[in-house]
Amino acid sequence: MATTAAMLQCYTLSFSRVRVRVSSGGGGGTTLGFASSQLGGARISISRPAPLPHKLPTQPIVARRVCPFTGKKANRANKVSFSNHKTKKLQFVNLQYKRVWWEAGKRYLKLRLSTKALKTIEKNGLDAVAKKAGIDLRKE
Template sequence: MASICSLSTRVLLPAQLSSRSSEVAGAGARSLCASRVTCAPSTSSLLVSPLASRKCDLTGKKANNGYKVSFSNKRTKKLQGANLQYKRLWWEEGNRFVKLRLSTKALKTIERKGLAAMAKEAGVKLEDFAV
């Protein structure tokens, strides 16, 4: 099996680690062996259930990729997440509650415009979010 990582050309499975470490001579044989282990494809990671998207249901707000700048001006990537809250709101026209994941700005806008008007503007069917 060919490896996609540049450390090694051979993929070692966890069962092969103990036999491989005996082949490597000298102190620190375990650490040498562990550095050769590359990403082996596993079928269990393909069957993971999807997580809820971190996105506002009405405005579409989502995380922003930015930089965290240190005093020495080093820049490291930082994910600036939106302030999302799960809210159960009363929908007058549907005469029922709906549960939405909203940004706090969307909550303020709902107070001004109303839930139905904002959902219509966003093109969202509130029936899909009925509790």
């Protein structure tokens, strides 16, 4: 049986004093290859691992500390000690998870919004505040 160069894959593995050359056919991810060491010529069977998926999540998805309705975000401020020594700190927005009744959709929406936005929603209504912020409530 003749194998072409395109079908034959060769791997060279270097260990401390043993050099192993692995050749395997161009099949799927579970085909077996055979290796022969240069010291004794013993054949070693090696299975190739299955290929990894193309896209792996590199970082976890974390919600930003920004209110989608008001656009409020963290403020950089000074922390002032008793000796008037100033160090930088962040003042974060008071974001809360809240179930809000959406009258037009006849259902509850679980939103992460600032307490200032919650007061604005109670005053003007959820539809008016979402329209002004450019948020489509049907996707929530």
